[in-house]
Amino acid sequence: MHKASWGMLFAACLVFATGAFGQQGEARILAAREAIRTGDRNTLERLAQQPDTHLLDPYVRYWLLLNKLARPDAPPATELADFLMQEAGSVLAERLRADWLRRLAKDSDWAGFLRLYPDLQSPDREMRCHHWTARLMNGDRGVLADVAAQWHDLTDAHSACDTVLRAAISSGDVSADDAWWRFRRQVENRNTGNARSTLAWLDDGDSGALEQAMKSPAQYLDRLPGNFATNRASRELALAALVRLVREDMPAAHVRLIRLQDRLGADDRAYVYSALALRASWAQDRMARDWFGAAGDIPMTAEQRAWRVRSALRDNDWKAVLGAIERLNADEQQESEWIYWRARSLAGLNRRAEAEALYARLAGEPHFYGMLAGDELGRPFVVSPHATALSAEQLRLAEDDPGLRRAIALFQLDMRTEAVREWNWSLRGQDEVFRLAASRLALKYDIFDRAINTAELANPKGAFDLRFLTPYRDLIEPQVRSQGLDMNWVYGLMRQESRFVVPARSSSGAQGLMQVMPATGKWVAGKIGMSGYHQGLLSEPNTNVQLGTSYMRLILEDLDNHPVLASAGYNAGPGRAKRWRDARPLEGAIYVETIPFDETRDYVKKVMANTVIYAAMLDGQPQSLKARLGTIAPRPDAQ
Numbered sequence: 001m002h003k004a005s006w007g008m009l010f011a012a013c014l015v016f017a018t019g020a021f022g023q024q025g026e027a028r029i030l031a032a033r034e035a036i037r038t039g040d041r042n043t044l045e046r047l048a049q050q051p052d053t054h055l056l057d058p059y060v061r062y063w064l065l066l067n068k069l070a071r072p073d074a075p076p077a078t079e080l081a082d083f084l085m086q087e088a089g090s091v092l093a094e095r096l097r098a099d100w101l102r103r104l105a106k107d108s109d110w111a112g113f114l115r116l117y118p119d120l121q122s123p124d125r126e127m128r129c130h131h132w133t134a135r136l137m138n139g140d141r142g143v144l145a146d147v148a149a150q151w152h153d154l155t156d157a158h159s160a161c162d163t164v165l166r167a168a169i170s171s172g173d174v175s176a177d178d179a180w181w182r183f184r185r186q187v188e189n190r191n192t193g194n195a196r197s198t199l200a201w202l203d204d205g206d207s208g209a210l211e212q213a214m215k216s217p218a219q220y221l222d223r224l225p226g227n228f229a230t231n232r233a234s235r236e237l238a239l240a241a242l243v244r245l246v247r248e249d250m251p252a253a254h255v256r257l258i259r260l261q262d263r264l265g266a267d268d269r270a271y272v273y274s275a276l277a278l279r280a281s282w283a284q285d286r287m288a289r290d291w292f293g294a295a296g297d298i299p300m301t302a303e304q305r306a307w308r309v310r311s312a313l314r315d316n317d318w319k320a321v322l323g324a325i326e327r328l329n330a331d332e333q334q335e336s337e338w339i340y341w342r343a344r345s346l347a348g349l350n351r352r353a354e355a356e357a358l359y360a361r362l363a364g365e366p367h368f369y370g371m372l373a374g375d376e377l378g379r380p381f382v383v384s385p386h387a388t389a390l391s392a393e394q395l396r397l398a399e400d401d402p403g404l405r406r407a408i409a410l411f412q413l414d415m416r417t418e419a420v421r422e423w424n425w426s427l428r429g430q431d432e433v434f435r436l437a438a439s440r441l442a443l444k445y446d447i448f449d450r451a452i453n454t455a456e457l458a459n460p461k462g463a464f465d466l467r468f469l470t471p472y473r474d475l476i477e478p479q480v481r482s483q484g485l486d487m488n489w490v491y492g493l494m495r496q497e498s499r500f501v502v503p504a505r506s507s508s509g510a511q512g513l514m515q516v517m518p519a520t521g522k523w524v525a526g527k528i529g530m531s532g533y534h535q536g537l538l539s540e541p542n543t544n545v546q547l548g549t550s551y552m553r554l555i556l557e558d559l560d561n562h563p564v565l566a567s568a569g570y571n572a573g574p575g576r577a578k579r580w581r582d583a584r585p586l587e588g589a590i591y592v593e594t595i596p597f598d599e600t601r602d603y604v605k606k607v608m609a610n611t612v613i614y615a616a617m618l619d620g621q622p623q624s625l626k627a628r629l630g631t632i633a634p635r636p637d638a639q
Helices: 003-015 025-038 041-048 059-071 078-086 091-106 111-121 126-139 142-149 159-171 176-188 190-203 206-213 216-222 232-248 250-263 266-282 289-295 303-314 318-325 336-348 352-362 368-376 392-399 402-412 416-427 433-445 448-458 473-483 485-496 520-529 533-540 543-558 562-570 574-579 588-593 600-619 627-628
Strands: none
Touching: 003 588, 025 041, 025 059, 059 078, 059 091, 078 091, 091 111, 091 126, 091 416, 111 126, 126 142, 126 159, 126 232, 142 159, 142 416, 142 543, 142 627, 159 190, 176 190, 176 206, 176 232, 190 206, 206 216, 216 232, 216 250, 232 250, 250 266, 266 289, 266 303, 289 303, 303 318, 303 336, 303 588, 318 336, 336 352, 336 368, 352 368, 368 600, 368 627, 392 402, 392 433, 402 416, 402 433, 416 433, 416 448, 473 485, 473 543, 485 543, 485 562, 485 600, 520 533, 520 543, 520 600, 543 574, 562 574, 562 588, 562 600, 562 627, 588 627, 600 627
16 A cells, blocks of 8 residues: 555544544644544644644644634634744744734734734735735725735735725726726636626626626627717626627627727727737637737737737748737746747848847756757757765755754655645745755655755756656656657656656646546556556556556557647647647647647646756757657648
């Protein structure tokens, strides 16, 4: 049985063993965790009263205080303050302070909130919203100017911000135009709940009409009265219906825009065209270019600006690519992807010297665009063969760190969520050497994801021996050979999927080292004739790797034996990977850049860059990413 399974069985047994008997050590920690999970107040009280010197003893006390905060009684201020003082600087002190602040906000004790808040070291979105509310409720009207200054970053703010957002509109600190801007963005993002809230804060908003526009946009538009555009709210709801219809039926939305365009202003028409252009770009429809042109200079989202570049890129129109990049904002133009594609567009326009200067800014960087830039300069990617050197004293500092020690103890009890919090908290403010030593410590205990992530935090341009690990090789290599796959690609994909965490499970249900979905596992098992397959086998490393590598082979064979297509297919499904091809041969890098799904586009870039790095390490030879990306053949229906 896997060690994680033993840990869960042990924890389950402890629930029955609590009774009237005292518990110590790990047994006490696991019993307390089960008690907080089930809301067992009496067991928590009893376990907290048992003195123990266990490294994780503060967790028992924290869970008891968390339970007390959830009770209807007044918060035990003295006990809470004592814990914060005793555990000062720890992740548990930070968490308890945030828990206490939430309770104060729930109780509308805004004065108490303001007294406690300054010591919170890493406030999240919810806490920042509560802080704004506390300031407003204590008479600080200046907070409304602060909200107005950040308005365009608050489109999807936490609901705790609702009070100050509404007040900023009512006070006039946020204009009606900006309020309607927020409404539009929420409609575009299909965040109907937030759009409904914003509409309610506007005096002439009609939430009933919004529901109709979102539920049946075509019918809503077809029933509009002739004078709908004379009222701002009615006009905005018509635009909302058009944008909603763009997602459901792009041609139908365009037809209705043409029908209504004489009653809409130029900016309103341009706004809808920007929505049509984005949707057409995702669908890789040639109309995207025309519709971006029709949108003109209307303010666009970052996503729309990026896809204006990608739609030109898909057409190999280097002049249009350069023009679209120059219409990005200043910060966006400095992102590595747009530096690279700006260089490519300059090269395509025979401005080679300018292009090479930009390539040189990226070349050698161990990421997708740095590798491509190096290829353009004739500098294939190489990795130093030397291991990261650390002294015994440097390693000892990490081993003796209280937070890292607690994290390892939590990992050993299969308490991953708590362990990762402890680990990450302990790395805050630490220098590169300490983080590299922490990475070595994680590797010592086979905590591969922390080893990789910590080394990346320490040195994102080096430490390849820690960032690109090759664990489980004894079970991976035979499967790779039997499937006829590239070991570098398999490791590159597995690293991206799970960071080599055996019990990894995604929100969608994918499991194990290769994050195999249950339905996929069943299908592959049938294809390869695996007898006795059941879903529980996905958590077993050997079976998971066998199914994952078999699936890689099956989709590779179905997708022109092209690793770019197969990587996209592994993440988003082979059918989508096929549909994303063009009617003509397409450069591999352009195919990747124009994948419509953000997650899949980022995934393929990372898998292919990982593959190059693993190849440089395992083969010991310079590697070309551009050669691996190659050319994507046209769709069969276009040939």
